[in-house]
Amino acid sequence: MVLEELNEHYHTIKKIIEVLVADIEAGSKLISTTIKNGNKVLIAGNGGSAADAQHIAAELTGRFVKERKPLPGIALTTDTSAITAIANDYGYDFVFSRQLEALAQPGDLFIGISTSGNSEGILKAFQSAQKLNCRTIGLTGKDGGKMKGMCDVNIIVPSNTTARIQEMHILIGHIFCKAVDNLF
Template sequence: MVLNELKDHQNIIQKVIDTLSGDIEAACEMIISTIKSGNKVLLAGNGGSAADAQHIAAELSGRFIKHRKALPGIALTVDTSALTAIANDYGYEHVFARQVEAYAQPGDLFIGISTSGNSPGILNAFDTATQFKCKTLGLSGRDGGKMNGKCQLNIIVPSDITARIQEMHILIGHILCKAVDDLF
């Protein structure tokens, strides 16, 4: 069982290398230009994708590999008072869009993470980020879902298995953080 899991993981990594290297490079350019411009990175996702959003935000505001200045990476998944108030008053599908509306400035980068690419809350947040003239980056899987039409770049992990998609999302997140580290 263990060997099969590792081989499955290896196969997905090879597919990512073969098909997504250019998209990941473009995503690195998006985050680099955002940071160089003095703008911030807003991130959101649900469940495991929320954990990934928080992980990437922590690598930006804390550090990834080397000591550098703290950078504005904000996970929109951590304020339970905002999440529950917005969900109660507007519906769960608006918990991230309302926060994007509160925090976004033109030139910021919104990263939405959804393994299916169809999370209503993430889709609404992309709409709001676009209205606020933010750059938009999606991390998804399967066929990319409705995120394909909602963000400037949707990196679609070529898998239908949620665990494999999430593993690749955090790998891509770490590559983005390495690109940021290389600025300093």
Template sequence: MTEKIDSVFQDHIEVAQATLAQLKGTIEKVCQVVIDCSKRGNKVLLFGNGGSAADAQHIAAEFVGRFVKERRSLPAIALTTDTSAITAIANDYGYERVFERQVAGLAVKGDVIIGLSSSGNSLSVINGLIKGRELGCKTIGLSGQRGGNMNQHCDLNIVIPSNTTARIQEMHILIGHIICETIDDVF
């Protein structure tokens, strides 16, 4: 068991170091896009499936509540929390449109859309990003495994250099926390 624990920690550290080395500039750009959005009074919409849904909710909560520092509440919505909307849209239009329809109804030009998918190929996430772009929103991806089809639909796609879902998701929440810390520095 000790070897497994050591191995997982080592893998996490290696992916974190590679993410920092390869993506620091992109992460900085994403932070600035989110800061600019918040300064304008626009909102951040986040979504993903499974663990990525939980990460979207976690990040949105840090905006609306607070991260570390006391500051004003900032508008962010996780599109993964309204089970009535999700199930109605899935039933009437198909699951692949659950985020697209919510973005269509909630997003306005200048908002930031953040889609999370460890593979970069989740159709429901991609459709939400496409709709966001159509509405004049900035589209940001948090993905892995070379970014998948999300590469084509994101203004900025943070592609974690790993094929392991757990390591990708660990970096996604780390990046979410980095975004929140930069928000705390400004507001």
């Protein structure tokens, strides 16, 4: 079982190297440009993807590898009062889009994370980000779902296994953070 899991992980990384390097580089450049221009990065996802959103935001506001100034990364998954109030008043599908409408400015970047690419709340957040003139990055898997074509950069992990997709999302998030570290 252990060897089977490691082999599946290895083969997913191999596929990423074959097909996604240019997309990951484009995402890294978009994040770096956003921060260099004085804008912020807002990130959201559900479940394990919420944890990834918080992880990436923490790497920006804290530090990734090297000492540098704190950078503007906000996980839209952390304010339980906002999430529960919006869910209660408008429905769960609006918890991220309403926060984006309150916090985002033109030139900011929204990163939406959805393993399937079909999370209604993330899809609505992409629609809001576009209306607000924010740039967008999608992290998804499988066939990209409904997110396919909604993002400036959409990184579709070539796997149908949720665990592999989520593992690659945090790896890609760390690559983004390394690119930002290289700016400072």
